[in-house]
Amino acid sequence: MMYPHRRLLPRLLAIAAPVGLPHATAWAAGVHDAVSSVDVFRSIGIVAAAAGILLLVLVQYVFRKRLVHGVYHRLLLVGVFLLPLAATWSTTTTVMEGTKSVQACMSCHVMHPFVIDMTNASSPTLAARHYRNNWIAKDQCYACHVTYGVTGTMAGKRDGFRHWLHYVTNTYPDPIQYVGSYANSNCLSCHQGTGKWERVKSHQALVGELSTDRIACISCHGPPHPLPKERTMAASK
Amino acid sequence: MPHIPDDPNELTRRELIRLLGASAGLLCLSPLAGCGNLWERQPVIPVDSWHKGVCRFCGTGCGVMIGLKGNKIADVKGDDEAHNRGRLCVKGLATRDILYSEGRALYPMIRKNGELQRASWDEALTLVAQRFQEAIEAHGPDSVAYYGSGQLYTQESYTANKLFKAGIGTNNVDGNPRLCMASAASGYVTTFGKDEPPGCYEDMDHAECFFITGSNTLECHPILWERVRDRKRSRPATKIILVDPRKTFTVRHADLHLPILPGTDVSLYNAMIHVFLEQNFIDRDMVEHYLSFQDGERTRTFDEFKGHIAKYTPEAAARTCGITPRDIREAAFLFASSNATMSLWTMGLNQQVEGTASNRLVSAMHLLTGQFGRPGATPFSLTGQPNACGGVRDTGSLAHALPNGRLVANPKHRKEMEDLWKVPGGRISPKPGYHTVALFDAMNRGAVKCCLVMCTNPGQTLPNVTAYRQGMEKTFLVVADAFYPTETTKFADVVLPAALWVEKEGVTGNAERRYHLYPKLVDPPGEAKSDLDILVELADRLGHGNLISARTPKDVWDEWRKISAHSKYNFEGITYERLQKERGLLWPCPTETHPGTKRRYVPGQDPMATGVGRFDFYGKPDGRATVWLDHQEEPLDPYTAEFPLIFNTGRILEHWHTMTITGPAPTLRTIHPDYLEIHPYDARQLKIEDGDPVIVKSRRGEVELRARLTDIVRPGMVFATMHSARHLVNQATHDAHDPFSKQPAFKRCAVAVRRKTA
Numbered sequence: 001m002m003y004p005h006r007r008l009l010p011r012l013l014a015i016a017a018p019v020g021l022p023h024a025t026a027w028a029a030g031v032h033d034a035v036s037s038v039d040v041f042r043s044i045g046i047v048a049a050a051a052g053i054l055l056l057v058l059v060q061y062v063f064r065k066r067l068v069h070g071v072y073h074r075l076l077l078v079g080v081f082l083l084p085l086a087a088t089w090s091t092t093t094t095v096m097e098g099t100k101s102v103q104a105c106m107s108c109h110v111m112h113p114f115v116i117d118m119t120n121a122s123s124p125t126l127a128a129r130h131y132r133n134n135w136i137a138k139d140q141c142y143a144c145h146v147t148y149g150v151t152g153t154m155a156g157k158r159d160g161f162r163h164w165l166h167y168v169t170n171t172y173p174d175p176i177q178y179v180g181s182y183a184n185s186n187c188l189s190c191h192q193g194t195g196k197w198e199r200v201k202s203h204q205a206l207v208g209e210l211s212t213d214r215i216a217c218i219s220c221h222g223p224p225h226p227l228p229k230e231r232t233m234a235a236s237k
Numbered sequence: 238m239p240h241i242p243d244d245p246n247e248l249t250r251r252e253l254i255r256l257l258g259a260s261a262g263l264l265c266l267s268p269l270a271g272c273g274n275l276w277e278r279q280p281v282i283p284v285d286s287w288h289k290g291v292c293r294f295c296g297t298g299c300g301v302m303i304g305l306k307g308n309k310i311a312d313v314k315g316d317d318e319a320h321n322r323g324r325l326c327v328k329g330l331a332t333r334d335i336l337y338s339e340g341r342a343l344y345p346m347i348r349k350n351g352e353l354q355r356a357s358w359d360e361a362l363t364l365v366a367q368r369f370q371e372a373i374e375a376h377g378p379d380s381v382a383y384y385g386s387g388q389l390y391t392q393e394s395y396t397a398n399k400l401f402k403a404g405i406g407t408n409n410v411d412g413n414p415r416l417c418m419a420s421a422a423s424g425y426v427t428t429f430g431k432d433e434p435p436g437c438y439e440d441m442d443h444a445e446c447f448f449i450t451g452s453n454t455l456e457c458h459p460i461l462w463e464r465v466r467d468r469k470r471s472r473p474a475t476k477i478i479l480v481d482p483r484k485t486f487t488v489r490h491a492d493l494h495l496p497i498l499p500g501t502d503v504s505l506y507n508a509m510i511h512v513f514l515e516q517n518f519i520d521r522d523m524v525e526h527y528l529s530f531q532d533g534e535r536t537r538t539f540d541e542f543k544g545h546i547a548k549y550t551p552e553a554a555a556r557t558c559g560i561t562p563r564d565i566r567e568a569a570f571l572f573a574s575s576n577a578t579m580s581l582w583t584m585g586l587n588q589q590v591e592g593t594a595s596n597r598l599v600s601a602m603h604l605l606t607g608q609f610g611r612p613g614a615t616p617f618s619l620t621g622q623p624n625a626c627g628g629v630r631d632t633g634s635l636a637h638a639l640p641n642g643r644l645v646a647n648p649k650h651r652k653e654m655e656d657l658w659k660v661p662g663g664r665i666s667p668k669p670g671y672h673t674v675a676l677f678d679a680m681n682r683g684a685v686k687c688c689l690v691m692c693t694n695p696g697q698t699l700p701n702v703t704a705y706r707q708g709m710e711k712t713f714l715v716v717a718d719a720f721y722p723t724e725t726t727k728f729a730d731v732v733l734p735a736a737l738w739v740e741k742e743g744v745t746g747n748a749e750r751r752y753h754l755y756p757k758l759v760d761p762p763g764e765a766k767s768d769l770d771i772l773v774e775l776a777d778r779l780g781h782g783n784l785i786s787a788r789t790p791k792d793v794w795d796e797w798r799k800i801s802a803h804s805k806y807n808f809e810g811i812t813y814e815r816l817q818k819e820r821g822l823l824w825p826c827p828t829e830t831h832p833g834t835k836r837r838y839v840p841g842q843d844p845m846a847t848g849v850g851r852f853d854f855y856g857k858p859d860g861r862a863t864v865w866l867d868h869q870e871e872p873l874d875p876y877t878a879e880f881p882l883i884f885n886t887g888r889i890l891e892h893w894h895t896m897t898i899t900g901p902a903p904t905l906r907t908i909h910p911d912y913l914e915i916h917p918y919d920a921r922q923l924k925i926e927d928g929d930p931v932i933v934k935s936r937r938g939e940v941e942l943r944a945r946l947t948d949i950v951r952p953g954m955v956f957a958t959m960h961s962a963r964h965l966v967n968q969a970t971h972d973a974h975d976p977f978s979k980q981p982a983f984k985r986c987a988v989a990v991r992r993k994t995a
């Protein structure tokens with residue numbers, strides 16, 4: 001036990017990694033407007049993958065004979081397991097972060113009527129008004145559907161998986177319908193507490209119903225997107 | 238060689254894999270096994286089945302989807318397929334709870350020794366029939382009356398009207414639409430010859446200028462207001478002109494606000510027409526081919542009309558209305574120069590002594606400028622109740638009227654209805670019945686001995702209500718309502734518990750001539766019955782069972798739609814099957830394949846318009862719509878040093894009428910409407926602070942409210958809502974009414990306000 005810190009450091013790292021990585025991810029996801037989170041994660045992934053390959057090559061073919069047995073094994077562990085893990089984490093996160101963009105949503109034709117409406121300067125839908133008035137600066141789809149990002153909920157992942165399954169098996173209804181109750185917290189996080197919101201007596205009376213999603217904000221202020229019938233009509237034009 | 242475990246409880250690898258496979262399979266099937274939430278988002282409120290219906294409240298008639306869980310309503314949401322595109326206001330959302338509120342009337346009651354005591358249906362109805370029969374025998378059929386509601390289903394109002402007019406033989410059939418839309422009806426009838434708006438909601442999607450007058454649309458018709466706003470959002474150049482004495486929430490979105498003094502509408506519209514003439518905005522083709530001019534009984538020429546308008550200069554009108562001439566000119570310019578102007582109005586226009594004149598002048602502005610009969614160009618009245626249009630106005634359940642625009646005073650119309658109802662000639666009395674104010678006055682005088690009140694609360698809503706309460710006390714008053722107690726049941730001799738909303742089935746007609754169906758989804762509480770059942774049983778006991786042969790909602794509807802085929806209101810094509818399938822249909826709709834009519838009087842669109850020109854005003858013998866020469870009258874209840882302020886009444890978003898339904902609703906009950914809006918300028922002079930208890934005193938009575946200092950009202954005017962039973966604003970209001978429509982002037986009377994001293 002001459003160098004206790006040599007054992008402590010990897011252990012600390014092992015404990016910190018599972019906790020730290022999601023936090024780092026969450027931080028990076030909102031770090032800076034100029035550098036997108038996708039770029040950050042992509043870079044981390046590339047660096048980790050390159051570093052892993054380089055490390056393995058160096059350890060196996062260049063430094064092998066000069067390394068004591070224990071160090072060799074540990075470096076192999078880093079190259080074969082830890083760095084690829086980081087690379088996998090980063091690529092997954094890159095994909096998840098990448099899907100936050102409007103372009104990503106637009107890549108699936110089911111979403112076309114929604115994005116076309118949102119970017120239509122004369123559409124009266126909630127989505128279009130938030131978009132054209134620049135109330136949301138970027139990732140406009142994600143801003144109101146926050147469950148699917150890397151920091152989103154398990155339910156969001158489940159929904160994404162289900163949507164994907166329906167999509168690839170072509171078993172979705174057309175036009176698609178929203179299922180379940182929409183989380184008002186997406187609206188309230190920006191609107192609740194503003195003077196304009198507080199002035200409306202109905203809002204005060206409904207605080208309990210709104211916070212539990214028993215009444216949807218969009219009941220009065222919707223529809224957020226073209227209605228199913230209107231989407232079909234737009235598509236057939 | 239596989240490892241064979243020594244312990245039989247230990248799993249082999251193969252068993253483990255099988256087990257995992259089976260678990261994964263079960264997980265995939267979990268949605269079928271009721272574990273749907275593992276697979277898909279679930280609604281917060283679980284629901285077994287969804288049913289299409291219509292909101293209980295205002296005349297917008299929003300489509301709703303009603304979610305049932307077991308035999309209870311669990312959730313209500315807007316119907317995406319209906320005209321409201323899935324939207325509902327806070328009142329509409331409250332329909333989820335209204336059936337289960339406290340204060341529902343559960344069993345019949347009879348007043349014994351001054352107390353209302355529980356009775357059986359048989360006992361109550363037998364007593365009602367006996368008292369009605371006695372009165373009819375001793376004092377003639379005109380000693381009994383029916384006072385109905387724009388909230389009853391069409392089948393119910395139709396049946397009541399038929400029972401009283403063709404059965405009992407009295408035209409004493411009136412109802413709360415007299416307080417609400419009578420001036421709109423008489424405005425349309427005098428202009429077009431037929432009641433009900435020429436346009437529809439869809440016009441809001443095409444209008445380029447909205448002229449909103451006497452309507453706080455944002456609060457009173459919020460879902461239609463969203464549609465107006467959507468138009469402005471899609472086309473920001475769309476102009477919104479607001480005529481309202483108050484700076485309401487609606488006004489905040491207006492491009493131009495004309496805060497006229499209550500009761501000066503006629504001056505304003507005449508002055509706008511003055512500007513149309515001055516600026517050459519008159520559609521000459523309309524004047525030459527489609528319009529006639531009339532002053533009282535006398536026909537006038539266009540030149541005479543111009544002479545009449547000459548004195549209503551914007552400068553003169555501005556003085557009367559308390560606004561600037563420039564605003565009048567700008568409003569007139571925006572109105573006439575837009576590609577399509579749509580006017581919207583409601584109680585502000587209707588509830589005044591010159592309600593009819595104001596209504597027909599708004600229509601005249603459209604006709605004179607040619608802003609008519611095209612998408613987005615139309616006059617359009619908004620309605621306060623879900624079935625004032627279809628149920629009361631179209632069925633003619635009013636003292637002067639007979640079904641489909643017929644009049645009691647017209648012998649030909651009486652004969653037609655006697656034939657259609659298969660009753661002997663002469664059964665329908667030639668004498669028009671008592672309109673609302675006259676009816677309650679007749680109760681005061683003792684001329685009306687018995688009155689059946691259904692689904693309305695005149696004990697609170699009548700103008701100058703104190704004066705009429707003694708009459709209600711004297712009369713044998715039968716009150717059928719879903720709620721107990723109300724201000725009216727205080728005077729009831731018999732209370733009959735009624736079913737509410739989807740506890741019964743029926744059809745209503747909303748503000749845009751759309752008939753739509755309310756399904757029966759749940760049973761009424763206690764012993765409550767549908768109003769139709771009550772009327773049918775009463776008819777049997779009065780010996781008119783043969784006349785009231787249609788006894789189910791479907792049978793009554795079929796009888797009624799077939800009768801409509803003998804008129805220009807023809808909706809024979811709106812069958813029950815279509816109502817069940819579709820989100821309502823706009824009449825005229827003469828055949829089962831007709832899609833309904835968006836714009837009336839337009840040949841090619843309106844199946845009743847058989848002419849070949851731009852328009853066919855088939856309601857008038859000469860095919861021309863009438864422009865009336867109306868004069869601004871002096872206010873009836875003048876303000877003096879003793880009563881220096883104008884008192885105006887109205888509504889708020891969260892409550893409806895007398896709050897019998899919205900008051901107990903859990904989402905609305907925390908919102909109190911018991912305040913008096915007063916401008917800080919007046920408050921300072923009267924030494925009133927915000928929140929002070931104040932007494933509003935008129936020549937008729939007093940009402941106590943809490944002062945709310947606000948610049949929503951202009952100096953010299955105070956405002957209170959008509960909702961609360963705790964403070965009856967109608968103790969102060971005036972019972973003066975429009976000479977044509979007989980609609981009372983709730984929007985204007987003179988008052989004094991003082992701080993209440995402890």
